[in-house]
Amino acid sequence: MTIETLDAGARAILTANDRGGYTVPNGRVYPFQWNWDSAFVALGFDTWDRDRAWKEVETLFNAQWDDGFLPHIVFWQDDPGYFPGPSVWATGKTPVTSGITQPPVAATVVRKLWDSAIAADADDAYRLRLESLFDKLIAWHRWFRDYRDPDGRGVVVAMHPWETGRDNSPEWDIPGEPIDISNVGEYVRRDTGHLDAKMRPTKLEYDRYLALVQYGVAQGWDHAKITAGNPFKVADIGMSMILLRANRDLLHLADYLGRDEEAAEIRAMIATAEAGIDWLWDEEKHSWCSRDLLTGRSSGFITSASFLSFYAGLADPAKDAAMLAHLHRIGSKVEYLMPSLDPEDPGFQMIRYWRGPVWAVVNYMIGTGLAEAGFDAEAARVRHDTLALMERNGFYEAYSPVDGSGSGGDDFSWTAAIWLAWR
Ligand code: GLC
Secondary structure, eight states, rough: HHHHHHHHHHHHHHHHHHHHHBEEEEEEEOOOOHHHHHHHHHHHTTTTTTHHHHHHHHHHTOOOOOTTOOEEESSSSTTTTSSSSSSHHOOOOEEEEOSSOOOOOHHHHHHHHHHHHHHHOOOHHHHHHHHHHHHHHHHHHHHHHSSTTTTTTSEEEESGGGGGTTTGGGGGHHHHTSSSSTOOOOOOHHHHHHOOOSSSOOHHHHHHHHHHHHHHHTTTOOOHHHHHOOSSSSOHHHHHHHHHHHHHHHHHHHHHTTTTHHHHHHHHHHHHHHHHGGGGEEETTEEEEETTTTOBBBOOOBBGGGGGGGGTTTHHHHHHHHHHHHHHHHHHHHSSSSSSSSSTTTTTTTSTTTSSSSSHHHHHHHHHHHHHHTTHHHHHHHHHHHHHHHHHHHOEEEEEEOOOOOOOOOHHHHHHHHHHOOO
């Protein structure tokens, strides 16, 4: 297939999944607006329709709560194809939203959109829109500081596996054990009606997801109460790295806009993260790993998110060398980097969601970070593998790192967007 054909195919997916101001990740499996999907989708639109790109992010932030919280799903209209839908979340908001968030990639995306507007001499037309988004972005980052870092360590503590965006990663298995699933009740999953159950989370995992949603409902989605009492609290390596990076990009925007007070505040958040992130270094595994806040135990899992340290701008020669050694080792075991779980882990499953498959958006962040850190060969391999997966197999939700076959939904918005933004 030619580049032009692939470009046209990717644009056609975004256009077909466009619901007017927001884009669904996939019309059947995920028929609403998802938080970090929309941010990546904006990068795709920006390659041919700047206004539509900004609109995607603006629509998402139209669902922001007064306390700065930005939901992981916005249910602009109901759809029976997904469970748990708006009535299960019962957040009582207009528009109806979920009550948990997702990885904060938006500030980094907005900075990219802004740089692209400057390069095209369109910054005058977008400056007011940038100012308005800046205020919303900083409110969301403050929310992370206030409600997702209970010990003030400079990390992001996920209160739900879905919050990490890496739903069924094995990092959540042991920390999930104390979740009481005895009162979850009967429910009908919709995901396994659309897709092979082998590609999806298990029943036990779904029970835990729902129990945590029910816990949030019981707290009236009061974030302070949830922060204090949630039965699941894991410092996620992915979100922690992503927020650190996002704060660096937000700081750049604050400086550009002359927002000195906010810039000082963001600098403080960055300093706290830089000082605290070492807590997520696992000495035994020689890797960045998520850690259970409630027990203090490291997950010990090397996942694709472990490689986001470059993207976070953590230049630490010894740790970088250790992570590069893992990258080379893993790269010699699989055809396509970066599997979502170390292929030498006994729990590795090449088509099960976040326990093996390659995800284009994570690769995009890993590759970007490696390139910025000057690790050109590794950056090139990650980018090459990502694009090769799409060229050979189309725009799937994820891919087997072993044979490249598509896993999960097809015609997937964020995968198409990464093609457009990164090819
Ligand atoms: C799955 C993914 C999550 C994504 C969502 C919509 O839940 O794990 O990261 O945002 O699907 O694509």
